[in-house]
Amino acid sequence: MDLFVLNRHRGDNEDEKIPSASSEQSKLNKILQRVEKNRRNRSKRKEREKLAKAAKQRTREARQIKRELKAKIIPVPENTTDEFTDQTVFEEAATSEQSTKLEGNNKKWKPDSKGLEGFTVLGEASLVKKQKVKRVLPKWLLNPTVIPSNPDGLPTAISDIKKLDEGICKLLSDNGVEKFFPVQAVVIPYLLRAIANSCVISPCDICVSAPTGSGKTLAYALPVIQALKKYIAKKIRALVILPTQDLATQVFKVFKTYSQGTRIDVGLVTGKNAFQVEQNQLIAENKAFGLLSKVDILVCTPGRLVDHLKLTKGFDLHELEFLIIDEADRVLENVQNDWLYHLEKHLSEEAEQSSAIAVRRTRPPQKLLFSATLSQDPEKLQKLSLFQPRLFTYDSPDAANTSEHFIGKYTTPKELIEKYVVTSLALKPLVLYKLINSEKLNKCIIFTHSVDSTHRLAILLRALFKDELKVEEISSSLQGNSRTALIEKFTNKEIDLLVCTDALARGIDIPQVQCVISYSAPKYLKTYIHRAGRTARAGEAGLAVTLLHKPQLSKFKAMLEQAGKTNVEELFISAEDLEPLEKQYEESLNELKQSIEKEGKMLKKNKSPKTRKGNK
Numbered sequence: 001m002d003l004f005v006l007n008r009h010r011g012d013n014e015d016e017k018i019p020s021a022s023s024e025q026s027k028l029n030k031i032l033q034r035v036e037k038n039r040r041n042r043s044k045r046k047e048r049e050k051l052a053k054a055a056k057q058r059t060r061e062a063r064q065i066k067r068e069l070k071a072k073i074i075p076v077p078e079n080t081t082d083e084f085t086d087q088t089v090f091e092e093a094a095t096s097e098q099s100t101k102l103e104g105n106n107k108k109w110k111p112d113s114k115g116l117e118g119f120t121v122l123g124e125a126s127l128v129k130k131q132k133v134k135r136v137l138p139k140w141l142l143n144p145t146v147i148p149s150n151p152d153g154l155p156t157a158i159s160d161i162k163k164l165d166e167g168i169c170k171l172l173s174d175n176g177v178e179k180f181f182p183v184q185a186v187v188i189p190y191l192l193r194a195i196a197n198s199c200v201i202s203p204c205d206i207c208v209s210a211p212t213g214s215g216k217t218l219a220y221a222l223p224v225i226q227a228l229k230k231y232i233a234k235k236i237r238a239l240v241i242l243p244t245q246d247l248a249t250q251v252f253k254v255f256k257t258y259s260q261g262t263r264i265d266v267g268l269v270t271g272k273n274a275f276q277v278e279q280n281q282l283i284a285e286n287k288a289f290g291l292l293s294k295v296d297i298l299v300c301t302p303g304r305l306v307d308h309l310k311l312t313k314g315f316d317l318h319e320l321e322f323l324i325i326d327e328a329d330r331v332l333e334n335v336q337n338d339w340l341y342h343l344e345k346h347l348s349e350e351a352e353q354s355s356a357i358a359v360r361r362t363r364p365p366q367k368l369l370f371s372a373t374l375s376q377d378p379e380k381l382q383k384l385s386l387f388q389p390r391l392f393t394y395d396s397p398d399a400a401n402t403s404e405h406f407i408g409k410y411t412t413p414k415e416l417i418e419k420y421v422v423t424s425l426a427l428k429p430l431v432l433y434k435l436i437n438s439e440k441l442n443k444c445i446i447f448t449h450s451v452d453s454t455h456r457l458a459i460l461l462r463a464l465f466k467d468e469l470k471v472e473e474i475s476s477s478l479q480g481n482s483r484t485a486l487i488e489k490f491t492n493k494e495i496d497l498l499v500c501t502d503a504l505a506r507g508i509d510i511p512q513v514q515c516v517i518s519y520s521a522p523k524y525l526k527t528y529i530h531r532a533g534r535t536a537r538a539g540e541a542g543l544a545v546t547l548l549h550k551p552q553l554s555k556f557k558a559m560l561e562q563a564g565k566t567n568v569e570e571l572f573i574s575a576e577d578l579e580p581l582e583k584q585y586e587e588s589l590n591e592l593k594q595s596i597e598k599e600g601k602m603l604k605k606n607k608s609p610k611t612r613k614g615n616k
């Protein structure tokens with residue numbers, strides 16, 4: 001009978017009871033489950049291995065395709081018939097040209113016959129690199145009128161431009177303008193000729209790309225004033241669009257100055273004044289003739305222009321002879337208000353009405369575009385439907401370092417000296433302090449990247465300089481009028497250091513700014529050009545310094561290279577120079593901390609429901 005006794009393991013304890021039938025079954029189930037689990041894991045592992053193998057195979061194949069493509073470089077074919085050239089292709093062209101030379105021919109790639117032995121190749125291999133679309137710039141952009149930066153041979157004396165009105169010549173000398181700058185010496189006579197011939201030939205539209213501070217405003221203001229002097233009836237005949245309130249105000253002042261002694265009235269609509277106030281400045285109601293314009297030249301921002309087009313009764317631009325877009329690249333970026341659409345709509349509606357009423361101007365206005373960084377993107381310019389456009393650009397000394405296509409794209413004044421300082425993030429404010437002290441800078445604009453950083457830096461500089469230098473800040477947090485007041489103070493040297501955001505980077509004309517410091521490195525070349533352009537204006541000398549952290553250096557250099565600037569020097573400020581200032585720096589940082597905390601508390605207090613109730 002012992003033969004039929006199953007000797008089961010009873011555990012270490014011999015006295016343990018023999019398990020019952022049900023526990024026996026549950027144990028068996030567990031074993032079966034474990035077996036099933038192992039089986040599932042095994043099949044999962046196999047699946048994973050299979051996928052990994054397939055992925056590896058795909059990578060191998062992709063690498064192989066890449067290798068094959070690299071081995072057969074297909075050159076970009078010369079294309080002279082297409083209308084456009086993509087600007088980016090210029091940069092890429094150099095590399096593709098090099099590789100073309102290396103290959104030395106234009107043959108199509110054929111698969112290696114050895115590798116395909118035994119296979120029938122149907123048709124041609126499909127691994128042919130796609131041809132790049134090479135757009136060609138329109139002729140007028142490729143063949144600009146180059147304005148020499150050296151004025152020799154240009155009609156630079158005021159009396160050299162014979163057709164210029166005597167009254168304007170007198171105003172020029174009254175305002176200290178003795179000679180014309182190159183852009184003025186070329187553009188003013190051109191526009192005066194076009195205006196004189198306009199009854200016979202429709203004048204061409206023009207685009208002018210000239211450095212910051214080169215005198216572009218007078219280049220368009222004087223011919224426009226001269227052309228409109230003859231009119232007796234008041235209509236808006238010139239519309240000047242600028243991207244910001246401050247710039248529009250600045251240009252308005254120039255028009256006001258040079259239209260003195262004429263019948264011309266200049267208007268300004270930017271949103272600085274209440275809408276109704278602006279409406280009253282623009283339109284008069286006459287019992288006999290209805291609504292009449294009160295201005296001949298209107299300077300405006302795009303947003304406010306759209307508002308008046310939509311809401312101001314009697315606002316009529318149909319007699320427009322000149323449409324001037326200053327800082328044109330910036331204004332054209334302003335899609336927010338779609339000003340161009342509204343303007344075109346207005347002009348076409350008026351034209352339909354007018355044909356039924358009387359003889360009115362049927363020709364579209366002459367368009368004059370100006371900027372230091374004028375867009376050469378044909379698509380953007382095409383939006384303006386330019387009529388036989390002509391481009392005027394500067395002959396830049398930096399252009400020699402770039403491809404010929406660059407000519408005049410982004411140029412800076414030749415009087416500008418550019419430098420950079422490499423510093424750590426922690427010591428940046430101290431480096432700035434040292435730089436201002438050692439270079440004895442006292443009329444200096446410092447650019448940061450945000451409102452917050454402008455505010456903090458201004459507090460810190462105030463703490464560092466104490467009474468030595470007066471520091472103020474300008475950003476979008478300030479209202480228009482306070483901004484204008486601060487700019488005036490800075491102009492009159494009542495403020496030494498002006499810390500600001502890029503709101504002040506474009507177009508603002510402050511004479512004799514000694515230095516522009518980019519405390520936060522500019523992200524784009526355009527920003528750099530406009531910031532640096534606040535100094536070295538109107539033929540004066542100026543310094544532009546950029547503070548960089550080490551990782552920013554290569555990007556910064558590459559950015560400047562796009563403008564042909566390869567010789568920008570480094571300015572060294574050593575750790576030894578900074579050592580004696582460390583204690584002062586620490587104290588100033590503490591002051592900054594306290595000041596920010598105090599402001600935080602004030603803000604909280606003002607926001608608390610109790611205060612709000614009190615205020616009510």
Ligand SMILES: Nc1ncnc2c1ncn2[C@@H]1O[C@H](COP(=O)(O)OP(=O)(O)OP(=O)(O)O)[C@@H](O)[C@H]1O
Binds near residue numbers: 179213
């Ligand atoms: N012929 C001249 N002689 C002396 N000063 C001039 C002359 N033309 C212009 N200026 C002065 O040069 C300064 C710069 O002129 P303007 O603001 O027109 O430059 P810009 O080319 O428009 O610069 P940005 O591109 O920065 O707007 C102004 O203060 C202006 O009064």
